[in-house]
Amino acid sequence: MKTMWHYVMKQKSMLVLNLVCAFGFVIIELGLPTLLAKMLDQGVAKNDFDYVKQIGLIMIATILVGIVLYLGLAVVGARLNTRLVRDMRTDMMDSIQDLSHQEYEKLGISSLITRITNDAYQVMLFMGMILRIGFITPIMFIFSLFMIVRTSPSLTYFVLGALPFLLGGIILIGKKSGPLSSKQQSNLDNINMILRENLTGLRVIRAFVNEKFEEKRFDKVNTDYSESSKKLFKLMAVAQPAFFFLFNIVIVLVIWFGIVQIDNSQLEIGNLIAFIEYIFHALFSFMLFSTVFMMYPRAAVSAGRIQEVLDIEPAIKDGTMEIDEAATNGVLEFNNVCFAYPGESESPVIRDISFTANPGETVAFIGSTGSGKSTLVQLIPRFYDVTRGEIKIDGFDVRDYPLKTLREKIGYIPQKALLFSGTIAENLKYGKSDATEAEMLEALDIAQATEFISQKELGLEEPISEGGSNFSGGQKQRLAIARALIRKPAIYVFDDSFSALDYKTDATLRKRLKKETTQSTVLIVAQRVSTIMHADKIIVLNEGNVVGTGTHRELLQSCSIYYDIASSQLTEEELA
Structure with missing residues (x-):
């Protein structure tokens, strides 16, 4: 009562x-x-x-x-x-x-x-x-x-x-x-x-x-x-x-x-x-x-x-520190990060992960299913909080950031592309509410979505059904990428966001992204070696542990798990 x-x-x-x-x-x-x-x-x-x-x-x-x-x-x-x-x-x-x-x-x-x-x-x-x-x-x-x-x-x-x-x-x-x-x-x-x-x-x-x-x-x-x-x-x-x-x-x-x-x-x-x-x-x-x-x-x-x-008292609380956004540029640090799901502290999903990603760099994560790749990148926007260790952006622990400030720095493209009912323009404006038509068209062009959007009778005003069911998996992924691109964040997180794209579109899109993200830190979670082989740093995960770090060429020589993954996907010439 x-x-x-x-x-x-x-x-x-x-x-x-x-x-x-x-x-x-x-x-x-x-x-x-x-x-x-x-x-x-x-x-x-x-x-x-x-x-x-x-x-x-x-x-x-x-x-x-x-x-x-x-x-x-x-x-x-x-x-x-x-x-x-x-x-x-x-x-x-x-x-x-x-x-x-x-x-x-x-x-x-x-x-x-x-x-x-x-x-x-x-x-x-x-x-x-x-x-x-x-x-x-x-x-x-x-x-x-x-x-x-x-x-x-x-x-x-x-x-x-x-x-x-x-x-x-x-x-x-x-x-x-x-x-x-x-x-x-x-x-x-x-x-x-x-x-x-x-x-x-x-x-x-x-x-x-x-x-x-x-x-x-x-x-x-x-x-x-x-x-x-x-x-x-x-x-x-x-x-x-x-x-x-x-x-x-x-x-x-x-x-x-x-x-x-x-x-x-x-x-x-x-x-x-x-x-x-x-x-x-x-x-x-x-x-x-x-x-x-x-x-x-x-x-x-x-x-x-x-x-x-x-x-209900949310487990993820706003940070209280006032952070000068003008002084930030997207330097990401993982320092001995461990994470276990609530109630499972004895079996952490992530163990002692440490690395640094700087603006202009592309850092990729690969590993077998269940190795902790997606969980790792979900810790950055604080979908979960670390169990031990710390994640820093521009020298500040992500837990000190107000959530709004933190998440505005990040362009997150989830593993499963989700579109909301409405129009294409309304979905793109989720990334930037005051985006102009020119900005939307530019983001769509970079995301390789211009071709199929131009075929729609209403263009940007084309209706999107619940969950984006009137678009294919690849089209939804490209629209989700455009939605993140339009906000021009300091850090991009692609959580296996190219999986539904054909190899040609994947390659063209990554080439355009390289030019667009020269001032941003880019993190890519992928299953395909071809998607990440040109990354500045590749981190190989196995059962929550880092088992290899380096470039594609270095890992082929130094990491047997990476070599096994690569050999199952690439030709002998590509491995050479």
Whole structure:
């Protein structure tokens, strides 16, 4: 509840207006039975039709005011509720942007999607009920109870006798619905996970003819969600008929004993009708409030999951040192760097890596799969932090840099080229938000993307589908390279970013890059020897250790692992 009210209190003026509308509506609703009683007892019973007409006009005016107040309550409540969920989702998105890879892996992408969509929606439903009904019902119940006691104290006992049963039912349902709600949301996480895997891996599933297997897999998690939802909805479904049954018993008893009191001249018929109206408002308000209370466990589970995201303390924190960007030029140093994934400190992925890369140099990394090449370059923009040792850029530890300053120095092209839905121009502007058309065309030309872009009808405004699915792997890689080139960073990191290119395009692109990056430090992770054989320094990795450093020619003579890799890819003439 604390999470929800934190966001409600941000809209204090609208909250006060909501309360005013609720309070006014309650007074109107309870004023009508009182006016009706007066009309019957003092007008109809005494044949005073002028008085009946007068009360009737007042009742019509009261109803009109009540309609205006209820509409105001609905409009203000809806606006307040939508702003609340908007702010909640915005804060979650901001929090998610700050998470490191470690936190993403801990929570899971599917769970994060569920939290920002379905969990926020559950909170919105609950707060909508609170703002529309939750404010009215307690006020209505208290005022109705006051009017019940004031009208006929002797009949009040029937109402008070029903309250313990109603309260006991609410508490029982609330206790049972909490665990069911938690299980339901966990099952929804699993549905999102399976669905996400199915949609992204559709081609693999079809290639291995495993559609039936995936259908069974999805059917299992879907059935689990269905069963937990069924139990929850059954519990909720039992509540309303039980409350109405109790409500009807109270009404019958009140009418029965009320007629006896009228017969004994202890109660007037108008007061009995008003009394029944007050009972209706009191018990119905209690029942509506119980509905809100029964929704609370589910909303509390969702709010708790949202708060968990908001409370996560990112493992990768901003550095506090103020660094003069004008004095920096891209000198990169690794000093005895070791890295192990969280919880695996006994088996580091990187061990005692040391090297220096200067502006104008190209440093390449090669090794077998799993040797730690990609992990090593991901330490530079601090996707992970080193376990031991230090990485310096221009003499400053990367952990001392503000993350924004650090990452603006780096043009990172990931192993898997990722494009965002939008246009080609919008994707290039991820590298530089104020890039001109000339700058974009120059970057595309260097990245060897001009030819296929020129064939697109809309050019730079050509739409890109989700994940860049309407472009080939090689085209996506070239666009990703252009996106990094456009920002002209001090350090370029190519994490196996040429793997989808043919040899001719690869060679032409690297030749253009050599001219473009004369003032920058270039790091290349590659599997192809031909991609890195002209690098100024090649570092050979094996199981996280450096087993060779030098130029292509030097390593052919001094490093057997490099020679084995090269001999499997190059001809005898190229090895000579």
